[in-house]
Amino acid sequence: MSIVVVGSVALDSVETPSGKVENALGGSATYFSVSASFFTNDIGLVAVVGKDFPKENIDFLKSRGIDLEGLEIAEGKTFHWSGRYGMSLSGAETLSTKLNVFEKFSPKVPEKYKATKYLFLANINPELQMDVLKQIKNAKLVVCDTMNLWISQRREQLLETIKHVDILIINDEEARQLTGEKKVDMSARKILDYGPKRVIIKKGEHGVMTLSDSTYFSAPAYPLKSVFDPTGAGDTFAGGFMGYLASTDEVSETNIRKAMIYGTVMASFNVEDFSLNRQRRLTKDEIESRFAEMRSITEF
């Protein structure tokens, strides 16, 4: 395996000002792996779904070249999230979260995944993230995500986990919550003190920034005229980011910057339709074209 992701595979019911969708394919590991699959085909997914998980979703993931040996199919129902976005499309209101089979999720990493070079710990309980780190010990690059719930309810465990990762990717609100710093730059600097070699902060309409001890990089969001459904944008960013890095297999500053632009581009497509619908008709040419546009809107 080139990339392994551990996270959720879910069915989402989402309502936005543009419309609604019921039981659509979702989950952090899904958005991540489908996004990464546009760059590399050697992706292993560790997650759990219930017996109700539609076969067409399995077929879609397989069609993207994603290995599903790590996808456990358990007795019970698939994790279901229901949310609604208001006119500003900034932050969903969660209507219901039914963990179902995800409640007892204990990641079991298949043998053939254990030598992976690139590991993405999507947003799950930091104790489970640590479990995975004990199973995959020699990854070249470990990237970790988290969310407000774990920052408030599993703070100690989260701080322990991020000591062991190379890159923490979080959004600006989470960075503020984690560090108590109001400014994005200050929060990023403080996170470096917690252990990771690099932090990437997603700032929504304000783009992304990254900081290490000796480097700083900032890029705007892709200027979309309108957003349809923001669900999964963060994981899609991470998938494009790691997919590009894995495809080049070189974790240099130059490649990290390009990877962040590919992540930005992938996220910009994701929000143009519900679920992963935009990805189903996305082409490599469209990706390259937006990458070039990102250059043209930042060059001086």
Added chain:
Amino acid sequence: MSIVVVGSVALDSVETPSGKVENALGGSATYFSVSASFFTNDIGLVAVVGKDFPKENIDFLKSRGIDLEGLEIAEGKTFHWSGRYGMSLSGAETLSTKLNVFEKFSPKVPEKYKATKYLFLANINPELQMDVLKQIKNAKLVVCDTMNLWISQRREQLLETIKHVDILIINDEEARQLTGEKKVDMSARKILDYGPKRVIIKKGEHGVMTLSDSTYFSAPAYPLKSVFDPTGAGDTFAGGFMGYLASTDEVSETNIRKAMIYGTVMASFNVEDFSLNRQRRLTKDEIESRFAEMRSITEF
């Protein structure tokens, strides 16, 4: 004259978490013209001060090569602003505003200023901005600033004024207030409908963006480790922006982008000390060095 600015020259009393200063040189036209003076020496200033305005301030402006024929010295006291910034340094709490001689300010543009190519209408009552536009009719580039007060209390007059300007420079909160749009990009697009050929939106820690009918550009803020006093940052940005444009005398997309980076750099120096103290010891080499850094933190 190459550049003419119409705005305020003031004495400010400012308190920040780093310290305080009393009756320090301030005002939009001051910050603008001193910043522009690092790029061109042919700057005319239209403003009013009182008899109490210290001669050392006059000497300082003259030492920067700024022409003061347009600076009226009226009976009474100079405009005085007093404000305090909290720990976040985002937005001042105004403690007092004494308009004094500024209350009856009626801009009188000296004859020799009337053929200026570059005109900056700093943040004053939009009716006065229109008065100036009637006196300076053939500028190559007219740039305008405003503030929340005029957006709420002189909305019609402001909309009339910005019909006649080439570029509106405002901050993100003002753009939201003016248009009712929550997202920066959307507010910028809406402002174009009001008449200006271009809008530049200052987003504080998130940098600046600009939009015209056919172009889009975004740049981050210069990554300062700490901010001392934000007063005057916006006018200092505008001064660097127009100073660079006037020095090249070419209003192309390429030059506008470079001008925005010079504006960003000038603003980053301004906030490192109270009043214009940092500008008093600023060198052209320091400016060029930060310009190069801006390239290095955005290149991919």
